[in-house]
Amino acid sequence: MSGCKVNTKLYAKSKKEGIKIALLTVNDLTLAYGEHEIIRDLSFQIQPGDFLVVVGENGVGKTTLVRALFHQLKPRHGQIEFAAGTRLGYVPQFRNLVRDYPLSVRDFVALNLPLKLTPWLSKKERQQVTSILRQTNLLPLADRPLGVASGGEKQRAYLAQALLAHPQLLILDESTASLDNEVKYELLDLVTKFQMAGLTVMFITHDWELAKHYGSRFLHLTKTGYTTGPIAELPASPKGGAE
Amino acid sequence: MFALSFMRYAFFASTFIAVVAGTVGVFVVARNLSFLTHTLSEIGFAGAAFAVFMGWSPLAGMLLYTMASSVMVGQMSTEESRREAVISATSALFIGLGILFLSLSSQTASSATSILFGSVVGISQAEVYQLIGLSVVVLVGIFLLYRRLKFSSFDRTGARVNGVGERVVAVIFLLLVALSVSVAAQIVGSLLIFILLTLPAASAKYFTTGTAKMIGLAILFALTGTWTGLYLGYLTNWPVSFFIAVIEVGIYLAALANRHRQAD
Numbered sequence: 001m002s003g004c005k006v007n008t009k010l011y012a013k014s015k016k017e018g019i020k021i022a023l024l025t026v027n028d029l030t031l032a033y034g035e036h037e038i039i040r041d042l043s044f045q046i047q048p049g050d051f052l053v054v055v056g057e058n059g060v061g062k063t064t065l066v067r068a069l070f071h072q073l074k075p076r077h078g079q080i081e082f083a084a085g086t087r088l089g090y091v092p093q094f095r096n097l098v099r100d101y102p103l104s105v106r107d108f109v110a111l112n113l114p115l116k117l118t119p120w121l122s123k124k125e126r127q128q129v130t131s132i133l134r135q136t137n138l139l140p141l142a143d144r145p146l147g148v149a150s151g152g153e154k155q156r157a158y159l160a161q162a163l164l165a166h167p168q169l170l171i172l173d174e175s176t177a178s179l180d181n182e183v184k185y186e187l188l189d190l191v192t193k194f195q196m197a198g199l200t201v202m203f204i205t206h207d208w209e210l211a212k213h214y215g216s217r218f219l220h221l222t223k224t225g226y227t228t229g230p231i232a233e234l235p236a237s238p239k240g241g242a243e
Numbered sequence: 244m245f246a247l248s249f250m251r252y253a254f255f256a257s258t259f260i261a262v263v264a265g266t267v268g269v270f271v272v273a274r275n276l277s278f279l280t281h282t283l284s285e286i287g288f289a290g291a292a293f294a295v296f297m298g299w300s301p302l303a304g305m306l307l308y309t310m311a312s313s314v315m316v317g318q319m320s321t322e323e324s325r326r327e328a329v330i331s332a333t334s335a336l337f338i339g340l341g342i343l344f345l346s347l348s349s350q351t352a353s354s355a356t357s358i359l360f361g362s363v364v365g366i367s368q369a370e371v372y373q374l375i376g377l378s379v380v381v382l383v384g385i386f387l388l389y390r391r392l393k394f395s396s397f398d399r400t401g402a403r404v405n406g407v408g409e410r411v412v413a414v415i416f417l418l419l420v421a422l423s424v425s426v427a428a429q430i431v432g433s434l435l436i437f438i439l440l441t442l443p444a445a446s447a448k449y450f451t452t453g454t455a456k457m458i459g460l461a462i463l464f465a466l467t468g469t470w471t472g473l474y475l476g477y478l479t480n481w482p483v484s485f486f487i488a489v490i491e492v493g494i495y496l497a498a499l500a501n502r503h504r505q506a507d
Contacts, residue, residue, distance in 0.1 A: 070404050090404040100502065102273075102448040102457060103397050111394045112405055119389035119455070145452050161401060 021083045023048050023169050023200050024069075029078035031064050037076070038064045044219050044228045046169065046202060051195055053215035053231070054204045060221040062204045066090075066173050082169075089167030091158045093174040101147030105138055105157050106130075108146045112164045128164065136160040136190060152183035156190070163194065170194070172203045176210060188214050208237035244477050252371045253363045253430075253483075257469035259378040260427050260439065265462030266385055267423045268444030269454065270416065273396040277441040279316060279417075282330045282337075283424045284436035286312045289337040291358040291433065292344035301358055302373065305428055308337075309421035317417040361432030361484045364476065370429065377426050384419045392416060393454050430469065431484045439465050442491040446498035464494050 022045040031039040038061040046052050056062055067073040068080060070090070082088075103111075110121065110129045121129070133139045136156050141149065146157055155175055162170060172191065176184040184207075192214060195201050205211055211218060215231040227235070244250050271280055287305040294304025312333070319329045345354070357365070366374075385392065391412045395402040402409050420440075427436050443464035447457045472486035 072403075088404070090401075092400055095398065095400045100448065102452055103454070104452040107453050108398065111398050111401060113390070115390045115394070115407065117387050117390075119386060143452070158401075161398075165405065 021048075022046060023050075023083050023086055024202075025079075025081045027079045027081070029068070029080060030076040031061065031068050031073060032076045033064075039221070040225075041078070042221075042226055043078075044226075046200060048168070048200050049195070049198065049216075051192070051201045051203065051214055051216040052219060053211035053217070053234075054202060054219045054221065055206060055208060055211050055234070056221035057206060057223075060223055062206075062221060063173070065221075066171060066204065069171065086169055087165060087167045089162035089165060089170040091155070091162050091170065091172045091175045093177050095154075095158070097147055097154065099147045101145065103146055104143050105146050105149060105153070106133060106142040108157055109133060109138070109160045109164055112161045132160045132164050135194075136163070150183075151179050152187060155179065155183075155187050159187070159191070163199075167199070169200045169202060172201065172205075174204055174206075176205065176207065184210060185213075208234075244474070248368075249364055249366070250473070250477060252366050252368060253473055254470065256366050256371050256374050257363060257430050257473060258466065259375055260430050261443075261465035261469045262462050263378045263381050263423050264427050264439035265443050265447075265460075265465040266458050267381065267420060268440045268442075268461050268465075269447065269457045270385075270392055270396045271420060271440055272444040272448065274416075276420065277437060277445070278327070278330050279313075280420060280424065280440045281437045282316060282334050283309050283313055283421055284428065284433040285334045285341070286316075286337045287424050287428050287436070288358055288433040289341035289344065291428070292341040292348075295354050295358075296344040296348040301354075302370070302425060302429070305425040305433075306422070309424050310418055312337075313417040313421035314414050317413060357432070358428075359432050359434045360482060361428065361430050361435065363430040363473070363483055366429060374426055374429060377422055381419050381422050381426070384415065388412060388415060397454070431487055435484050435488055438488050438491045439468070442495050443468070446491075446495045449498040449502040464491065467494070 024046040026045070027043050029039060029042040030037060042065075054062055054065070064073065068075060070088070106129060109132060110125070113121065113125050113129070130139070130142075133142050136159055138153070138156055138160055141153060146154065149157065158175070170191070176187060179187065188203075188210060191201060191203075203211070203214065212231060212234060215234070217229065218231050218234045219228045220226060220234065245254075271277060287309045290304040290306070290308025291301035292304070293308065294301045297304070316329065316333055391402075391407050394405070394407050395409045395412050399409070423440060424433075424436055427439050431439055443461040444457065446464055447460035450460055451457055468487045468490040471490055472483045475481070475486045476483035
């Protein structure tokens with residue numbers, strides 16, 4: 001990922017504004033499917049510029065929490081509050097992209113442009129797309145079909161698509177889970193460059209090693225509760241190492 | 244051939260149908276709705292038969308039935324696991340209804356044939372205007388919805404977390420598909436509708452990337468089929484729908500071969 005330049009101007013504003021206010025405040029949150037409570041009395045904050053890693057084994061409610069953040073699940077109890085005007089970006093673990101998926105990398109990224117009523121892209125919009133492709137090292141394969149891209153390239157395309165809308169808070173939902181080790185670090189190095197430029201990151205993972213390497217703070221979900229704090233205080237993995 | 248007014252009407256009508264079918268088809272294919280389109284055409288058949296029974300124009304019956312049912316079927320089949328079953332059940336029910344209405348009305352065989360297999364050569368001037376009106380409604384709808392439709396069709400996951408308003412887009416799109424089915428039924432008949440609504444678009448995606456280019460190619464493929472079909476129908480007196488079917492299937496096979504060649 002060397003030689004990749006991130007546009008710092010993009011995020012400078014959110015960085016300056018957000019010093020006093022938390023981007024996200026979760027207060028006493030309880031999430032449940034029917035009778036089955038997944039998360040109980042959870043409280044935490046994300047400050048601008050944080051790289052919050054959300055760690056925990058499968059089934060402790062990481063994905064449930066993300067669904068709630070996107071209003072796809074209504075809290076049983078408690079509040080989720082974003083600072084006014086916070087734009088969310090989201091990079092999922094995978095999408096259902098078949099091999100003959102017809103869009104090029106460029107067209108896929110451009111899907112996240114503002115939803116105007118004109119079908120065609122303005123010159124400015126085309127430049128925005130090219131710029132984000134350059135920042136994510138996708139320019140050389142911009143016109144290739146996304147369906148035949150490698151796992152790492154696809155993840156970078158998902159990242160670029162999310163970043164195109166200039167989110168203040170980027171949620172990476174197990175985005176590295178299906179990648180080779182080397183590619184995992186490449187992707188997160190890239191994310192870190194955007195974080196340096198002011199982007200706030202929430203990285204959901206069950207990879208303790210990555211969490212320790214990149215996180216500035218952690219939120220550790222377990223079946224019985226949770227802990228949160230600076231990354232140095234993250235307890236050792238229950239399995240004694242990264243998966 | 245163009246000295247005959249009915250041939251002129253037929254060419255005019257089929258041009259609009261090809262443009263509508265190519266445009267809508269790209270999204271039908273991207274959203275995996277090919278079989279839903281097939282069901283809608285059977286529902287359209289029942290609607291047209293109902294209209295014949297009531298003494299209305301078949302188009303009115305088709306519009307009524309397809310618009311009313313498209314949203315319902317679309318909602319019922321959102322879950323992938325039961326989509327096929329829902330679609331089969333609906334098809335069976337509506338084909339049954341279609342046969343019932345036809346047998347209840349006095350004029351059976353010939354009107355059934357024209358509903359099922361199309362009768363573009365018999366199209367009147369008033370029907371051409373109707374068809375153009377409906378086509379314009381569909382195209383304007385797609386135009387205004389384009390960015391949202393594109394996002395939700397080609398990246399449902401992304402659309403869902405980026406405030407595209409997926410449900411509203413899905414409902415409006417199903418209504419537009421229903422309209423297109425009713426329009427295209429005029430020329431290829433309700434049995435062969437999905438030839439124009441799915442095959443040109445399914446072929447186009449093997450030749451190019453990008454939504455606009457796919458739409459352009461799909462329209463071109465649809466036009467090739469309908470124009471050549473009309474011409475050959477005029478020469479031979481064989482059914483136009485037959486030629487259109489053969490040409491579109493031929494293009495699709497060529498597309499698959501092209502894809503296969505690229506993959507090697």
